[in-house]
Amino acid sequence: MQGQEAAGATPTPRPEKSSAGAECCQLVQGPIIVGAGPSGLAVAATLSRHAVPFTVLERSDGIADLWTNRTYDRLRLHLPKVFCELPHARFPADFPTYPSKHDFLRYLRSYAARFGVSPLFGRTVTRARFDAAAALWRVTAVSAADGGRATEYASPWLVVATGENAEVVVPRVKGMERFDGEVLHSSAYRSGERFKGRRVLVVGCGNSGMEMCLDLCEHGAKPFMSVRSGVHVLPREMFGSSTFGIAMSLLKWLPIKVVDWLLLLVARLVLGDTEKHGLRRPKLGPLEIKNITGKSPVLDVGAWSLIKSGNIKIVPEVESFSGNGARFVDGNEMAFDAVICATGYRSNVPSWLKDGELFTEDGKAKAQQQQQPSNQWRGPNNGLYCVGFSGRGLLGAGADALRAAADIAGRWQEWVAAAPGPKISSSV
Incomplete structure (x- = not known):
């Protein structure tokens, strides 16, 4: 398995019987990491620096599937690059402050190569359960390349790094199946070029919805944005610095409610009254909402001026669809x-x-919902970890990866010391 070369000779574990449905079982060295997006890569890279072997299972055919295959062309990181770096590697100095989608993918591929992360691609995990009798996590993965052959991987440690954005959410709206026009999720949207001259309804007013409306407008389409609930729109920069960076600095000295008040005061001075144009602000402040729900405020990259000019029109929540x-x-x-x-x-x-x-049943980290981000990355002492579920984006995923990998490394070294056979060097 991956990482063994860096770790040196390891004790040879005895084979385990596979669970029902799996054709074979592999007892792997080190933890199993499910997901090869930024979170999974960050854990693997940090484990590599601890000289701990690992196995990464990824259902797609490459790293960072969301960024590679399900994002629009004009996408850029909404936060400055300094807040989006993974552990142990800075962005290249020549990258812009807000790297493009293609810049970020180039960074991730270089990151994987630098730390020797070579996931097992095309492995869709269908089941993972803890075998208490054997003190092992048993992870069943199906390989499309092998005609759906199922293999079980077993390890004392399992890292869930599939992220909060694994499956698309499509609303159930009455009559949508009767609509004669094209219906697509934002994951299938690439550019507004093919919508030139067409009336397009964008359902959703988050960062993606706003930016797609901007893109549609710039390509000659006529976008309408359906807004169901309140939304905070903030300028991406204030006083020549990133709004996010200013907020993080203020939070070191001031309560979150005070920081929210200051952000909204400046936002009103810069943007004006968003409610006049159909964008009602929630009662809670933007940082407080982010802290409670994980939902980010909209950082404006140009859509707001088009909303004020009427080129992007705001409409209410959709009640139903008809043929046209x-x-x-x-x-x-x-x-x-x-x-x-x-x-x-x-x-x-x-x-x-x-x-x-x-x-939780809806796939959220329980500790994150209980506002306990410092504890959300580790399970109840059964070798289970999660990375990338804190609601704090890439910055939070990196912090979780460092904690999880350090904890696993300590347990790995204890296991090696107790196991028969040659010992592993613990040097980085």
Whole structure:
């Protein structure tokens, strides 16, 4: 398995019987990491520096599937690069402050190569359960390349790194199946070029929905954005510095409610009253909402000026669809040529992780919902870890990866010391 070369000779474990449905079982060296996105790569890289072997299982055919295959062309990191670096590697100095999608993918591929992370691609994990009698996590993965052959991997440690954005969320709206135009999720949107001259309804007003409306407008389409609930829109920069960076600095000295008040005061001075144009602000402040729900405020990259000018039109929540358009909750009806659901993603952890106590039924980290981010990365002493579920983006995923890898490294060294056979060097 991956990482053995760096770790040196390891004790040879005895084979284990596979669970029902798996054709064979492999007792791997070191932890099993599920997911080869930024979170999984960060854990693997840190384990590599601790000289701990690992096995990464990834269902797609490459690293960072979300960024590679399910993001629009104009996407850039919404935060400055200094807040988006993975552990042990800075962004290249020539990268812009807000790296593009392609810049970020180049960084991730270089990161994987630098730390020798070579995932087992095309392995879709269908089940993971803790075998208390053997003190092992048993992870069943199906390989599409092998005709759906199932293999069970076993290890004392399991790292869940599939992230909060594993599966698309499409709203169930009455009559959507009767709409004659094109309906797609934002994961299938690449550019507004092919929508030129068309009336497009974008359902959702988060960062993706806002930026896709901007892109549609710039390509000559006529975008309408459906807003269901309140949303905080903040300028991406204030006083020549990133809004996020300013907020992080203020939080070191001031309570979160005070920082929210200051952010909203400046936002009103810079942007004006968003409610006049149909974007009602929630009662709670942007950072407080982020802290409680994980939902980020919108950082404006140009859409707001087009909303004020009327080039992007705000409409209410959709009540139902008809053959040629939509009816809104205020009773108005409009015709559209296409509908884009910018309604986000969800975790898929509950569909395959069994016997775990880290996650809720909807795939959220329990500790994150209970506002205990310092504890959310580790399970109840059964070798289970999660990385990338803190609701704090890449910065939070990196911090969780460092904690999880250090904890695993300590347990790995204890296991090696107690096992028969040649010992592993613990040098980095």
